[in-house]
Every structure is written in structure tokens, then in C-alpha cells.
Amino acid sequence: MADYNVIVIGAGVGGLGVASLLSKQGRKVLLLEQSERVGGCCSTFEKNGYYFDLGASIIEDAQVIDWCFQRLGTSLRSEVELISPDPIFSVMLKDGKKMKYPLSVEASAAEIGKISPEDVKGWYDFCKYMKEFNDAAVSGFFVKPANTFSDIFKMFAETPKMLKYMSLFNGSYQNALKKYFKSDTIRESLSFQAFYAGLPPELLPGLYAVIPYSEHEGIYYSKGGMIAIPAALQRLGEKMGLTVKLNTLVKRLIIKDRRAMGVVTADGTEITADLVVSDINAKKLYLELVGEENLSGMVRTGVKSYECSMSTPTIYLGVDYEPPLESHHTLATIPMEEMNNYWWDYYEAARYPAEQFGIISWTSHSDPGLAPKGHNVIILTLGPGPYKLDGTTWENEKAGLMDRIIKYYSQRYVPGLAEHVQVAEFSTPADFAKRLLSPEGAIYALRQDVPHSICFRPAAKSKSIKGLYLVGASTHPGGGIPVVISSAMNAADLIEKYEK
Ligand SMILES: Cc1cc2nc3c(=O)[nH]c(=O)nc-3n(C[C@H](O)[C@H](O)[C@H](O)COP(=O)(O)OP(=O)(O)OC[C@H]3O[C@@H](n4cnc5c(N)ncnc54)[C@H](O)[C@@H]3O)c2cc1C
Incomplete structure (x- = not known):
């Protein structure tokens, strides 16, 4: 009998989310994290009395995170004190002008009007279009697995409204902004958010132009620093029997006949499990921890072709x-x-x-x-x-x-x-x-363009190694805290379905 039902590698929000959800399913789960604290990119460290967020500094789409907490029998707001910044952000433009975007769409329209009255209508049209897309995407796209082409067909069959937004998948972030805004200043004020998804405006798919709108649905900071969110997931998981071990580097997966059987840690300890879930960069997972020798030639080539973010x-x-x-x-x-x-x-x-x-x-x-x-x-x-x-x-x-x-x-x-x-x-x-241990210092694991999206991103249920599942920014739907938490819910659902 294996030591654990499930070993999760990496205590980012993806790893902690899935580990807690699987503990709730009644499984004996061990989560191994190489660093000295939980949270990965969504963490906070102290230096001389100052508390610094390591990466993420805000959350949007809090309802998606809340769905995960609800599955754990509570709610995000019961576990984490949320602060709502308003304005969402101020802007210092290259020419020295300043502006701000208050939380309310109407108040932001007034700010836009001070700089470019002709773009006020564009702002309202942009918000209307992106609100409809956001509503469809959050339930029809984020929290649905995208392992196969048939998953994609199902995604669109269950939320046909998504078809209306195909142009956002084909077009660029830049073109989405150009469609609605005439003033270069207003375009500039909404352009940096392209890097929130890891690419410049001309290379990023248009669907990410939802970000400057979705911030207006609610944006939050967690009191005590961003680590409050992963710390809450850890607390809930541990109440359900989850074991979290910090300072424990996973060196290799134990693979027999292309099945994951456990892990080997840096000090040589072998820990066995029925299933392994990875929250680390998928390229590193397959090429180093699984090992090229356990991959077919085609998979090896495919994995090597992925570009880091x-x-x-x-x-x-x-x-x-x-x-x-x-x-x-x-x-x-x-x-x-x-x-x-x-x-x-x-x-x-x-x-x-x-x-x-x-x-x-x-x-x-x-x-x-x-x-x-x-x-x-x-x-x-x-x-x-x-x-x-x-x-x-x-x-x-x-x-x-x-x-x-x-x-x-x-x-x-x-x-x-x-x-x-x-x-x-x-x-x-x-x-x-x-x-x-993020290859090339990548902040969203892999690039977030079309060749790295949906079923082209590494699958949540590994197609080449049995008993191996992926969560986190490397798999669908990609990087960002609510998005990664969606991947945790997707993986927990797949495991419940396929691994009784
Ligand atoms: C600078 C920056 C700013 C960001 N800003 C925002 C923001 O404001 N809002 C937002 O929503 N998102 C933001 N993001 C993105 C978001 O933080 C991430 O997408 C998300 O937190 C990633 O979670 P994850 O679970 O996929 O993995 P990670 O957070 O990368 O966690 C993976 C964990 O695995 C551990 N690990 C790696 N290898 C091993 C191993 N071999 N053995 C054991 N453990 C291992 C790592 O130490 C790490 O803790 C930002 C990211 C960065 C870097």
C-alpha cells in the first residue's frame, strides 16, 4: 500500500487549492514545498519589520476563489479579510499627465471624459462587451477542463455564448483596445495590463483585454499581505487531514511503466502515492522530474517546444x-x-x-x-x-x-x-x-498566447503518465490567482471522476 493517496508538489495557490479539495474528498494528501513558506508567487516575506508581497499584489474575480472556499465548506470572506482599493489604480503617463480609474464604471467614464470626451462612449461600449464576455468566460471557460478537443466542444456547447467572442481569441489585446478607444492617451492608460498576462499588447490574445474591465467588478487586497489567501487554504486543508511539509524539494517522480508511483526528495527519501499532482512549471516537471526517458519522442518534442512566460x-x-x-x-x-x-x-x-x-x-x-x-x-x-x-x-x-x-x-x-x-x-x-525554481524566472509558467492556450497548454490529466495530474499556471486556464484556483477545482473534479 502506498504511503499517501496523493502527493502534491508545490504549495502555490494551485497546489494548496487542490491539496485541500482532495483532503475534503477524504484522501490522505501530502503537500511538499521546496521553499520556507507557502504561497509561491502569492506570498509575503518579512525583512526588518516590513512585509513584502513576493509577486501578486491584488486579486480580481474573487467569486472564483470563493467557489473553492465554498467547496471547502466556508467562504473566502470568512477566512480572509479583504480590502477593496478605490481607485483601482492611478496612472502616470509618459507625457507627465496623471489620471485614475475609480472602481465604479461611471466614475471611470468621468475620468476618461476629462482627457478624451470622445472616448466616453467607447468606454461604456467596451465595459458592456467585456462584462458579457467575462460572465460567459468565468463559468464557461475557467472552471471547465480543457484536456481534449472534445472538452473544448463541450465548453462551447454548454456555454454557446462563448462563440460570440471568437474574435477575441484570434485578435490581439492591442486591436481590442483600438476598436473602442480613439485617444492614444486612453489606450496608453489601459495598455500595461497586457503584461498582467505576460505579453505586450500586440502579441497578447484579445481575450485578456477583459482585464481592464474585470477589475471594475471588484478588486481586493488581503489584509496581512497576499499570503493570507494561501495560508487560509493551508489552514482549511490541515483541518481535513492534509500534511504540508516545507523545505522539501522533490527531485524526481517514481515512474513505473509510465505510471506515477510517488516522489524522491532531495535527501533521497522515497515517498509513494497512488497519484501525484504537480503545481510546478510543466516543462520542468516533464523534462526533469518525470525524465525524458519516460516520455515518447513526440511528447518530448512537444514539451520542449513550450516557451516560458x-x-x-x-x-x-x-x-x-x-x-x-x-x-x-x-x-x-x-x-x-x-x-x-x-x-x-x-x-x-x-x-x-x-x-x-x-x-x-x-x-x-x-x-x-x-x-x-x-x-x-x-x-x-x-x-x-x-x-x-x-x-x-x-x-x-x-x-x-x-x-x-x-x-x-x-x-x-x-x-x-x-x-x-x-x-x-x-x-x-x-x-x-x-x-x-521557476525556469527562466517565468512568472506565469508558460506563455499565454494561442499556441499555449486551452488544449494546447499541458493537460490537467497527463496524457503520457498515468496517475499524474497538473494544476497551476502551467495548465488551463493559465496564470493569475483566480485562474490558478480554477485549475485546482478542475483537477479535483477530474480526480474525483477518474480515480475512485
Ligand atoms: C511578479 C508577479 C506579479 C503577479 N501579480 C498578480 C496579481 O496581482 N494578481 C494575480 O491574480 N496574479 C498575479 N500573479 C500571478 C499569480 O501570482 C500566479 O499565477 C499564481 O500565484 C501561481 O500559482 P501556482 O500555484 O501556479 O504556482 P506558484 O506560485 O509558482 O507555486 C509553485 C510552488 O512550487 C514550489 N516548487 C517548485 N519546484 C518544486 C519542487 N521541485 N519541489 C517542491 N516544491 C517546488 C515553488 O517553490 C512554489 O512555491 C503575479 C505573479 C508574479 C510572479
């Missing part, structure tokens, strides 16, 4: 003043065309300029408990950064580059910043790769 250099700052900002998130933007050019001129060319754009997260504005009294936490989530730099290394560049970026932000976006830094940590793509 972009990485995002991040600077975590503890400061001893109140920064002159207006909201939880401020987007420091550049025009849409420049964002596209940045991708080719810097990201693809393996270069990284100090003149950065990105998200300025002032998380202690939402939760002052994240910093000592009178101090604040600011996180600069910068423009996409290549894993390897041309002609140099991140290690060589790190200290000087961080200083130059902080000075640039201080001069351009957050006056006084450079003079008030008490704690500063720069996480480069190389650091991120080491910290979460």
Missing part, C-alpha cells in the same frame, strides 16, 4: 516616509507602441534599461500593518526582463541597476523615494528563478 524584475522597498502616491497601484506607463517596441528592443534583445515603467504597489496604503508606524512598503514591479542579459549577468548589474532605477523613479514618479529607502531588495529574473 516572461519574467518581471521587482524592487522591494521599505521607506521611512509617506510616498506622494494616490492609490494601492499606480501604473507608470509608456505609450502602447513603445510598450511593443520595448519588447523587441530590450526584452528580446536581452537588455535592461534603468528608465523603467511598471506597477508601483503601495501595499501599506491598504494595510498599514505591513510596515512599522510612519513607514511604508513600496514594491516596483518593473517592465519585462530577460532571463539572460547580453554580454553581462544580472549578478554583475544588480546593485548599480537597482540604484539607477530607484533614482529614476524618484525623479519621475515618486519624489523623495531615493532619500527615504531603509530596506531595498532587487529580485532579478535570475533571483526569481532560484527562489521558486
